[in-house]
Amino acid sequence: MGFDRGLAGWVHLATVVTETAESPGYQNDEGAKNVLDDIIIIGGGPTGLFSLYIAGLHRMKATLIEKLDRVGGQLEHLYPEKPIYDVGGFPMIRGRELVERLAQQAGQYPTRQITGQAVTGIQQMPEGWRVTTDKAHYDTRCLVICGGIGDFLPRKFNDPGIDSYEHRGLYYVVDRLEDFRDQRVLVIGGGDSAADWAMALADIAQDLTMIHRRSSFQCHADSLDKLQNAQNIHLVPNAELQSIEGTDRVTAVRITRDRVRTETWPMDKVIVAIGLVPGTMAFRSWGLEMQGHELKVSSTMATNLPGVYAAGDIVTYPGKVKLIASGFGEAATAVEAARDAIKATLA
């Protein structure tokens, strides 16, 4: 896994409780017990991990609950090897390395991480909230929901003829950049994810074509500049994947251009980066006010429920940008607001 066992202790078990207990906060024998937390963080993506760090910094009794077997959110599960260029302080860092650093940062303080448990509901209690997972329940004064996009479900073509090539040359998730070495690669999509994959593979692939069904690419201007100037990257707007050809693996793609003519291009690999399907609707049943697929929050990241805050991709407010960097800022705001609320209650 590449993680420092001493800091994080990730192992593949149904539920893993990890705590650091050298100083006040969590003590060793409390690791698996239900104690009253100051704060429970739901979701172990970058926003949740940074929230845990901020909570530790304030010496709050904090627990992070992540439903998957490993923390890291989209970075760990969707793009561990992709370079990230827009996190402050790192000119470039890969997804998994940023997760490792976030885990190290959070691991400095005596907090608790529980992986392999999905939070299924919350219930108001006299002292705060009871958080129910698929395996246990935990009590807390405050909550920060960092559930991101809920599940990691890449948007698919829903065309059996195309989707049947998954794992045979068609990729919705890229785990290893090396799989693309000296290959002819097609990247489908016009946004930042598609552009990032194209740039990450430019020096690895033999030849890379990026198509988008619209007339212009929506990625960052700088990315577009780099793509346009790369030797072996071809940008083709107004182009749509019609079908894939091959027997046991992809050998060619049929592309419709300008909605009128169809061409066949020899191809080895196809990466589809046309977005993710949001899986956050379960949060509505918790009594949380939502706008579309996101939780509505105030400028202190407060939701409509008392003591319940949210941060990261799961929130919306005017001007919200879904980036790792904005999640970090929101995490700090949410945890500090929770700390102030607890202080006011206990005063």
Ligand SMILES: Cc1cc2nc3c(=O)[nH]c(=O)nc-3n(C[C@H](O)[C@H](O)[C@H](O)COP(=O)(O)OP(=O)(O)OC[C@H]3O[C@@H](n4cnc5c(N)ncnc54)[C@H](O)[C@@H]3O)c2cc1C
């Ligand atoms: C291909 C791709 C490339 C990207 N590149 C960049 C980039 O270069 N720069 C950038 O800034 N952003 C990038 N992003 C966006 C970035 O990944 C997100 O903004 C970021 O991951 C949001 O972090 P988060 O912690 O809010 O949510 P997530 O990363 O989605 O993490 C949420 C976590 O909550 C967990 N969870 C959900 N529901 C529950 C529950 N009920 N109980 C317990 N746990 C739960 C999930 O399992 C998940 O681990 C990219 C996204 C994609 C898909």
